Amino acid sequence: MSGPYRLSYQFQNASNQASLRALLDRYVDVLWEPGSHKYNVTSFVGELDEILLGAEFSEFTDEMLDTLTSALRKRGNSNATINRKMAALSKLLKKAQKMGDIQSLPEFKRLKEKAGRIRFLEPEEENRLFAAISEKSELYGRFCIFLIDTGARLGEGIGLRWQDMNQDRVTFWLTKSGKSRSVPLTERAAAAIQASERRRRGPFTNIVQAKFRAAWNEAKQEVGLGAEPDVVPHILRHTCASRLVQGGIDIRRVQTWLGHQTLQMTMRYAHLASGDLDVCVPVLEHAARVKAG
Known part of the structure; x- marks a missing residue:
């Protein structure tokens, strides 16, 4: 050889x-x-x-x-x-x-x-990117809304079937870990699903990943995010997790929501909850005053 x-x-x-x-x-x-x-x-x-x-x-x-x-x-x-x-x-x-x-x-x-920095979308970036994607395909635009509000991976969203939905929540059966998980739906995620044609096996089953990624990359260029290598479809999952943590949801619940097998995987987002530490300052200041007195 x-x-x-x-x-x-x-x-x-x-x-x-x-x-x-x-x-x-x-x-x-x-x-x-x-x-x-x-x-x-x-x-x-x-x-x-x-x-x-x-x-x-x-x-x-x-x-x-x-x-x-x-x-x-x-x-x-x-x-x-x-x-x-x-x-x-x-x-x-x-x-x-x-x-x-x-x-x-x-x-x-x-x-x-x-442990690299995790990139996620700011609300203004989401608006610009989703608008550009929706212009290319209304279905792709709804798919992005579903992904960012459920934290689902692309394959999980595409693999979703109508029978996997029960009122206000969905169950993902085909997951990376092999374990199913159920998450509740936001109003706009539910609307994104309901707008799909019922004659197909699932709301997003006719999406081809390669074509979706191509549309994503075109839209990304159009809105000025083309130079950022981390702005890929998986950023929608990161954004969902980041918003949960920033909103005060405890890390264990975020782990369950995302379907991470280990807590270590979810801890990548823990730094975003640093605002919770603000309550510690008055305790330390009180201790310092007591000592000084």
Whole structure:
């Protein structure tokens, strides 16, 4: 093999070898349900297979893992992005080992991630962006309203079915964590749903992610946000969480609302509740006066 990532792997059993692509084709439908996460996983593993030049193996070595990590870093991937890609790889390889396709695995160690600033939309930015998107598609405009007021991921919103709604709340069944969750609806989120055609399986099921993202990017450019890489559709979920925390909702409730598996994921928004600390100042000032007296 030649190229920037020269490989020289030795296999114990040359008759029982498979590439990452082959393993993905074999187990993708078993390990991941249909939706945006499955789409992302397919893209991740496809990229890793390309880095390994389609190499077939019967054991996955530390050398191979180091090759992937190094290559992803050279491509500009952050530790957080590498962790997501390696999580998908680990899940696939563990299944392959369990089924006897490969003999051994390296230890997957999570890379340390930086706690970056979370970007969210200000009300004025929301108004401008949503207006521009609505001009392109009334359906897309309503979809944005639904996402920002429920905190749903794109795949969760598109996958919503009419039977998943009960009066003033919706239940998301196809989630990233695999666990369902129900959230109540704001008036405008409920109106965004009800304006959809009932002849379809769900209010937003005819939305194609790629086309929606294309319309989003065009609108983003039009309203002067084109230079901001963090202004992607997922910012609507961040904005929902940020508004809940800023409004005084405790972090545990926000965790439940968003469907985060761990509280640590929700704690990224905790700094926005710093206004709650104002009540501490009078206590400290009183203590200082007592001491001075």
